[in-house]
Amino acid sequence: MAMSDSPATSIAPLRPHAERKAPDGPVVCVVMDGVGIGKPDAVDGDAVALARTPTLDWLRGLPSGTSLRAHGTAVGMPSDKDMGNSEVGHNALGAGRVFDQGAALVERAVNSGSLYAGEVWRWLLDGVRESGEALHFMGLLSDGNIHSHIDHLLAMLRQAASEGVKQARVHVLTDGRDVPGRSTLEYIDRLEATLAELNAEAGVDYRIASGGGRMLITMDRYEAEWAMVERGWKTHVRGEARKFASARQAVETLYAEDENVDDQYLPAFVVADEGGVGDPVGPIRDGASVVFFNFRGDRALEITRAFEEGEGFAGFERGPVPKVRYAGMMQYDGDLALPTRFLVDPPAIASSMGELLAAAGKRQLAIAETHKYGHVTYFWNGNRSEPFAPELERYVEIPSQLVGLDERPWMRAAEVTDRLITEVDAAARAGAPLDFVRINYANGDMIGHTGALGPTIMAVEAVDLCLGRLVAATRRVGGVLVVTADHGNADQMFDGAGDARRVRTSHTLNPVPLAIFDPRESTGGPVLTGPGSAEAGLANVASTCLELLGFAAPEGYAPSLLRR
Numbered sequence: 001m002a003m004s005d006s007p008a009t010s011i012a013p014l015r016p017h018a019e020r021k022a023p024d025g026p027v028v029c030v031v032m033d034g035v036g037i038g039k040p041d042a043v044d045g046d047a048v049a050l051a052r053t054p055t056l057d058w059l060r061g062l063p064s065g066t067s068l069r070a071h072g073t074a075v076g077m078p079s080d081k082d083m084g085n086s087e088v089g090h091n092a093l094g095a096g097r098v099f100d101q102g103a104a105l106v107e108r109a110v111n112s113g114s115l116y117a118g119e120v121w122r123w124l125l126d127g128v129r130e131s132g133e134a135l136h137f138m139g140l141l142s143d144g145n146i147h148s149h150i151d152h153l154l155a156m157l158r159q160a161a162s163e164g165v166k167q168a169r170v171h172v173l174t175d176g177r178d179v180p181g182r183s184t185l186e187y188i189d190r191l192e193a194t195l196a197e198l199n200a201e202a203g204v205d206y207r208i209a210s211g212g213g214r215m216l217i218t219m220d221r222y223e224a225e226w227a228m229v230e231r232g233w234k235t236h237v238r239g240e241a242r243k244f245a246s247a248r249q250a251v252e253t254l255y256a257e258d259e260n261v262d263d264q265y266l267p268a269f270v271v272a273d274e275g276g277v278g279d280p281v282g283p284i285r286d287g288a289s290v291v292f293f294n295f296r297g298d299r300a301l302e303i304t305r306a307f308e309e310g311e312g313f314a315g316f317e318r319g320p321v322p323k324v325r326y327a328g329m330m331q332y333d334g335d336l337a338l339p340t341r342f343l344v345d346p347p348a349i350a351s352s353m354g355e356l357l358a359a360a361g362k363r364q365l366a367i368a369e370t371h372k373y374g375h376v377t378y379f380w381n382g383n384r385s386e387p388f389a390p391e392l393e394r395y396v397e398i399p400s401q402l403v404g405l406d407e408r409p410w411m412r413a414a415e416v417t418d419r420l421i422t423e424v425d426a427a428a429r430a431g432a433p434l435d436f437v438r439i440n441y442a443n444g445d446m447i448g449h450t451g452a453l454g455p456t457i458m459a460v461e462a463v464d465l466c467l468g469r470l471v472a473a474t475r476r477v478g479g480v481l482v483v484t485a486d487h488g489n490a491d492q493m494f495d496g497a498g499d500a501r502r503v504r505t506s507h508t509l510n511p512v513p514l515a516i517f518d519p520r521e522s523t524g525g526p527v528l529t530g531p532g533s534a535e536a537g538l539a540n541v542a543s544t545c546l547e548l549l550g551f552a553a554p555e556g557y558a559p560s561l562l563r564r
């Protein structure tokens with residue numbers, strides 16, 4: 001039931017449904033981030049199955065209880081080998097259609113060479129040809145394909161060499177979050193092999209210049225912790241971090257010094273001349289060109305702003321800002337036009353359900369804690385940061401605690417729930433009741449990424465407690481509760497079996513639950529479309545919610561799952 005490759009971009013205004021009427025209270029769509037449905041034969045590493053979840057179990061037993069595809073082509077990724085993630089998941093949920101996503105668009109542009117035919121690539125290369133400075137590449141070094149893919153980097157390096165760029169420097173963010181926890185040496189070796197080959201064959205000077213863990217430097221999101229970006233800036237731009245002879249030596253040393261550290265949290269390093277004691281090999285200077293090669297926007301926006309914003313920049317004290325030509329792999333935020341220059345056009349996602357509801361005069365609330373705040377706002381609305389109609393669409397962020405995730409697996413779930421209930425009641429009292437609410441619980445995903453099984457079980461249980469409160473509130477106000485997730489994570493905490501078993505920190509390929517509780521139905525919820533619904537995906541949720549709100553499913557959207 002997923003849509004074809006080129007979904008409709010312009011959608012007609014909402015029309016009332018012939019029979020269905022909106023409930024008295026709001027339709028509340030819950031995204032349990034990272035809570036998928038694990039495989040029956042891998043229950044011992046499935047934190048969702050191991051958790052005590054009376055409410056989720058009850059919801060999944062309702063007539064509507066089913067599963068949805070949340071990975072691969074069902075969410076616009078290049079292949080069904082690709083995990084889902086929050087960007088593509090929330091895009092599909094909010095837009096009701098499957099768009100080819102960054103990973104697929106960039107893969108195509110690199111393979112066809114259209115990336116190098118564009119004027120931005122020319123501009124970057126012309127810049128360093130004129131200045132004699134280096135071409136810098138900066139981004140997440142792995143094949144996770146969520147924020148980036150190493151193949152795109154390697155292809156661009158080859159192309160730069162073939163076009164006569166003499167000097168290139170690579171600033172690597174080590175992953176361990178979308179790929180195994182300690183896998184970065186594999187990618188570093190692949191990168192070094194390509195650099196060595198180009199240096200030997202094309203007579204160029206290409207090197208890794210700096211690096212550090214993606215959760216410690218550069219890739220902050222939603223302005224949760226600017227200090228991360230500041231550390232990254234110092235490392236990549238100024239060459240100020242602990243010095244090593246090579247990236248491999250840095251990683252081996254840092255692993256040996258802390259047996260618990262994984263690639264997500266590797267301290268920052270720079271590669272320095274003279275066996276690691278001389279000058280850093282790749283600070284970014286006036287005249288350089290810089291490519292940030294991540295295609296996904298959330299964790300790319302802040303470093304982009306640090307490069308592009310003028311005097312008004314308030315993220316941190318940058319010191320002297322080098323005058324460079326900067327481009328992103330994609331434009332990370334179309335509204336804010338960030339960055340100004342980019343190599344591949346992002347998917348054009350218009351007419352999200354948020355936009356259609358705003359145009360129909362409906363009142364919406366989007367709420368989450370900081371870690372996932374942009375997910376229910378920016379990603380849900382097709383990578384757009386501002387509400388469509390501020391008087392109708394309210395965004396609420398509950399500040400996340402930024403340290404000790406596995407020590408606080410409950411995170412801010414209770415506070416997010418408190419606030420949702422308060423907002424629903426206050427809006428009703430004010431005579432302006434909410435029509436549609438979307439809420440994200442970060443727990444299953446954020447704790448799942450730590451790889452710690454015990455805390456992840458508690459994280460899922462914390463979400464379940466909140467679901468119980470939402471069920472009660474739904475009954476009280478006469479609303480409808482739609483519960484789903486954006487992709488799996490907590491549902492598989494290990495890879496492999498026996499001696500080969502290792503901790504899995506990344507997302508999964510598993511489907512996610514969908515359940516609808518409608519207290520107006522004597523059985524507790526509607527019946528969904530027949531056997532085909534097993535093939536349904538996240539994109540079907542938008543039409544389903546719109547029908548529950550009393551609108552006909554929009555033409556061009558993936559169909560509603562409610563049985564006629």
Ligand SMILES: O=C(O)[C@H](O)COP(=O)(O)O
Nearest residue numbers: 085086087146177178445
């Ligand atoms: O950015 C991250 O935290 C991970 O790479 C992906 O997680 P998310 O897609 O759930 O945000």
Ligand SMILES: [Mn+2]
Nearest residue numbers: 033034086486
């Ligand atoms: Mn997610």
Ligand SMILES: [Mn+2]
Nearest residue numbers: 034445449489
């Ligand atoms: Mn995640």
